[in-house]
Each structure stands twice: as C-alpha cells, then as structure tokens.
Amino acid sequence: RGGSDEGGGGRRRRRRPPGQGCRGALHDHGEGGKRRGGRPRAGGGRRQRGPDPPATAGDTELRTKAWVRRVLVGLGVCPFTKSAERSGQGLQGLGVPVAGIMYRHSDASGGGAGVYELLANAWESISEMVGRGPSGMRGVSSILLSAPGYDSDFALWAGPVFAMLESGVGAVQAEEMVGVVCFHPEYKTPDGTSFPGFGHMHSLPRLRKWYHDLTPAGLPRHPLPDDDVAAGGAYQRRTPHAVVNVLRADQLEVAEGRRSTGELYERNIRVLVGRDGLGLGRLGADLDGERSLRAAAGGGGGNDFELTQDEGASAPPPVADAGLG
Numbered sequence: 001r002g003g004s005d006e007g008g009g010g011r012r013r014r015r016r017p018p019g020q021g022c023r024g025a026l027h028d029h030g031e032g033g034k035r036r037g038g039r040p041r042a043g044g045g046r047r048q049r050g051p052d053p054p055a056t057a058g059d060t061e062l063r064t065k066a067w068v069r070r071v072l073v074g075l076g077v078c079p080f081t082k083s084a085e086r087s088g089q090g091l092q093g094l095g096v097p098v099a100g101i102m103y104r105h106s107d108a109s110g111g112g113a114g115v116y117e118l119l120a121n122a123w124e125s126i127s128e129m130v131g132r133g134p135s136g137m138r139g140v141s142s143i144l145l146s147a148p149g150y151d152s153d154f155a156l157w158a159g160p161v162f163a164m165l166e167s168g169v170g171a172v173q174a175e176e177m178v179g180v181v182c183f184h185p186e187y188k189t190p191d192g193t194s195f196p197g198f199g200h201m202h203s204l205p206r207l208r209k210w211y212h213d214l215t216p217a218g219l220p221r222h223p224l225p226d227d228d229v230a231a232g233g234a235y236q237r238r239t240p241h242a243v244v245n246v247l248r249a250d251q252l253e254v255a256e257g258r259r260s261t262g263e264l265y266e267r268n269i270r271v272l273v274g275r276d277g278l279g280l281g282r283l284g285a286d287l288d289g290e291r292s293l294r295a296a297a298g299g300g301g302g303n304d305f306e307l308t309q310d311e312g313a314s315a316p317p318p319v320a321d322a323g324l325g
Contacts, residue, residue, distance in 0.1 A: 058295030
C-alpha cells in the first residue's frame with residue numbers, strides 16, 4: 001500500500017496549483033553528512049556503497065519483499081499490509097478484498113531510451129494487474145515494479161520519470177483505475193516550497209505539524225528537529241531499489257477514508273526516528289542489508305527460489321508496538 005501523498009496516495013484528485021512547477025524541491029538538510037558522535041544526519045545520508053553486480057529479477061523481488069516485511073509489516077508503516085504476499089487486510093468490511101502483491105522487474109537503464117523501456121514495463125504490469133482483477137486466487141491489489149537502473153539518480157526518478165508516469169495515467173483517463181507512488185533508496189521528503197507531484201510523501205511542514213500536534217495522550221512529547229522529521233518521512237519511502245508502486249484507485253480511496261492520516265504519520269515518524277524509535281543508524285544499516293541480499297543461483301522473479309544473504313546483511317526483529325490493527 002506504500003503510504004500517502006499530498007494528492008491522496010498517487011491518485012490525481014486536483015490540478016496543480018497555478019504557477020507551481022511539475023516537481024517541487026525536496027528536503028535535503030545534511031544529506032551525506034555526519035553529526036558529532038558519528039550519528040548520520042537526519043536528511044538520511046548513508047555511507048557510500050561500492051559498485052554492485054547487476055540486480056536480477058530474483059534479486060529485486062527478494063530485496064523488495066524483505067523491505068515490505070521489515071517496514072510495512074514489521075514496523076506497521078502500512079496498517080493494511082500484513083504480509084509480503086497479500087495486502088488489503090482490514091478493509092474487507094468496506095468491500096475491498098485481500099489480494100496479491102505483484103512484484104515485477106525492469107532492466108531499463110536510467111535516461112535516454114531506458115525511459116521508454118521503463119514506461120513500457122510499467123504499462124505491461126498495469127495491464128496484467130487490471131486483467132487479473134482485484135480478487136480471487138490471481139487477484140492483484142498492488143504492484144511493486146523495481147527498476148535498479150535508476151537507483152543512483154533520485155532526481156531523475158522523482159522528477160521527469162514520475163511526471164511521465166503520472167501524465168500517462170491522465171492521458172489514458174485511468175485516474176479512476178490506478179495511481180502511482182514513488183519509492184527510491186535515496187528518497188527525500190518534499191520541503192513544501194512547491195508542489196512535488198502526486199505520488200510523493202507529504203511535505204515537511206505537514207509532517208512537522210502532525211508530529212508535534214498529534215502526540216498520543218499519555219506519551220511524553222519529544223520534539224524533533226526538521227532534519228529528523230524529514231528523515232522519518234523519507235525512510236517510509238526508502239526501498240532497496242527505485243520502485244513504482246501501482247495501487248488500485250478505488251481501494252486506495254477506501255483506505256484513505258478508513259485511517260487517520262495525521263495520526264498514522266505521527267506514529268510512523270515516532271517509531272522510526274523518535275526518542276524510542278529505531279534511529280537513523282539502524283534504518284540505514286537495515287536498508288543496506290536488504291540491498292545486499294542475493295537470490296540463489298538460477299532464481300528467477302517468482303517465489304520458487306531459495307534465499308541467500310551476503311555477509312553483514314541482517315533482518316530486524318518486529319517492533320512490539322508497531323501494529324495498527
């Protein structure tokens with residue numbers, strides 16, 4: 001389910017405000033820097049990685065599933081995803097069936113002709129999702145399409161690439177069918193100076209207000225600097241690879257009506273980077289561990305491969321208070 005955005009989790013509900021660009025600025029305080037004591041800055045800067053072997057379809061599915069289990073399920077970031085295989089739990093009473101999560105892989109390279117290949121892969125996946133329907137044994141609730149060729153260029157991914165994906169949905173008048181949501185290993189929270197486009201995390205000013213105003217009764221207030229609030233938003237969208245999350249628009253609308261958006265994001269930021277949260281060091285290390293996972297030799301993009309793990313990768317235990325029903 002992947003979380004919400006300023007426009008409703010990827011679904012286009014309004015025109016861009018006049019005078020605002022297609023993509024806004026992204027909060028970038030302290031990227032790549034260190035605070036005293038070695039603590040990573042809240043912009044989410046992580047140590048530089050050496051070149052990795054090209055990721056296979058088996059690798060990207062394995063890594064993305066590990067992220068879903070850790071973040072969406074284990075940390076409770078998405079209250080309607082309870083496993084890495086199916087989502088929509090908790091919405092059956094509102095007419096939304098539980099259905100499968102479809103993992104797909106694109107070999108498209110960043111920029112140039114690679115963008116056309118990526119768009120073709122995205123629409124092939126959307127067509128398959130629509131054809132399978134929203135329920136039944138083969139029903140699909142959402143798509144997670146990994147495109148590792150874009151891992152090193154967040155600006156291209158979050159800006160032009162997602163503008164084209166969003167425009168494509170509008171061009172074929174598919175807004176009532178699907179919405180697209182942006183994920184990336186170097187995701188940055190929008191800083192609120194302009195509209196970043198649909199499918200992005202809420203802006204820093206909005207997250208800041210929710211975090212500081214909606215502390216649950218009985219919990220002590222723990223103010224956070226803007227860098228930490230921005231990191232708490234960014235790590236809800238930091239996946240092992242660049243990912244297009246495609247959601248069914250009708251199911252997304254039901255989910256938006258079922259949850260309290262501000263309270264959910266306050267809670268997620270608190271669990272990730274609050275006083276008793278995991279902290280930036282653990283979040284960065286866990287993401288690095290997932291990016292190091294390798295599918296067993298011969299593993300394809302399905303569920304029939306054994307899992308192996310590079311030395312140093314680790315999976316965190318579930319957080320006891322992270323569930324949201």
